[in-house]
Amino acid sequence: MPSVLICYYSRTGNTEAMAHKIADGVREAGVDVDVKKVSEVKQADLVKYDGIVYGSPTYFGGCAGELKTFIDKSDDYYEQLEGKVGGAFTSSDSIGGGNETTIMQIIQAHLICGMVVTGDMEGEPYGPVSIGKPDTEVEKNCVEYGKRIANLVRKLHG
Numbered sequence: 520m521p522s523v524l525i526c527y528y529s530r531t532g533n534t535e536a537m538a539h540k541i542a543d544g545v546r547e548a549g550v551d552v553d554v555k556k557v558s559e560v561k562q563a564d565l566v567k568y569d570g571i572v573y574g575s576p577t578y579f580g581g582c583a584g585e586l587k588t589f590i591d592k593s594d595d596y597y598e599q600l601e602g603k604v605g606g607a608f609t610s611s612d613s614i615g616g617g618n619e620t621t622i623m624q625i626i627q628a629h630l631i632c633g634m635v636v637t638g639d640m641e642g643e644p645y646g647p648v649s650i651g652k653p654d655t656e657v658e659k660n661c662v663e664y665g666k667r668i669a670n671l672v673r674k675l676h677g
């Protein structure tokens with residue numbers, strides 16, 4: 520069965536809550552999912568998944584150093600990530616506080632690895648965003664995003 524990794528950094532729990540909702544969506548769509556803090560993942564683990572979704576709080580308009588360092592240290596494996604599905608999500612304090620630039624920073628890394636990224640015409644086009652703690656609408660967006668990721672994984676790797 521295809522599988523997805525949701526790998527996140529979260530200091531105060533908002534991004535972590537999103538990660539678990541996205542995982543619910545992946546599971547609902549019938550795809551295996553592991554949800555892990557970035558500190559629990561080794562770069563070598565990445566190659567065994569068909570989809571990789573990174574989440575981070577927005578820090579100064581970009582992703583947290585903990586996640587960026589993890590990605591920077593994955594260079595030994597990046598060629599093996601080609602064709603996998605990639606995704607990104609973030610939580611920030613303000614609407615214009617750099618959440619989209621954070622998501623784009625992560626997506627840029629996915630693209631550098633030759634990964635496949637999907638937009639969304641009905642939900643949030645770049646990936647789920649929460650302003651502070653996820654409310655019920657954000658939770659719904661996260662579940663739908665998880666389903667979207669899972670469906671693409673199944674199409675490409677099922």
Ligand SMILES: Cc1cc2nc3c(=O)[nH]c(=O)nc-3n(C[C@H](O)[C@H](O)[C@H](O)COP(=O)(O)O)c2cc1C
Nearest residue numbers: 529530531532533534576578579580611612613616
């Ligand atoms: C060092 C630092 C930098 C931050 N920079 C931004 C920022 O640029 N824009 C923003 O909207 N929020 C910013 N925030 C707020 C966090 O993105 C926000 O509180 C987020 O929900 C925290 O996620 P977490 O609960 O997963 O740790 C910053 C917080 C910290 C600690």
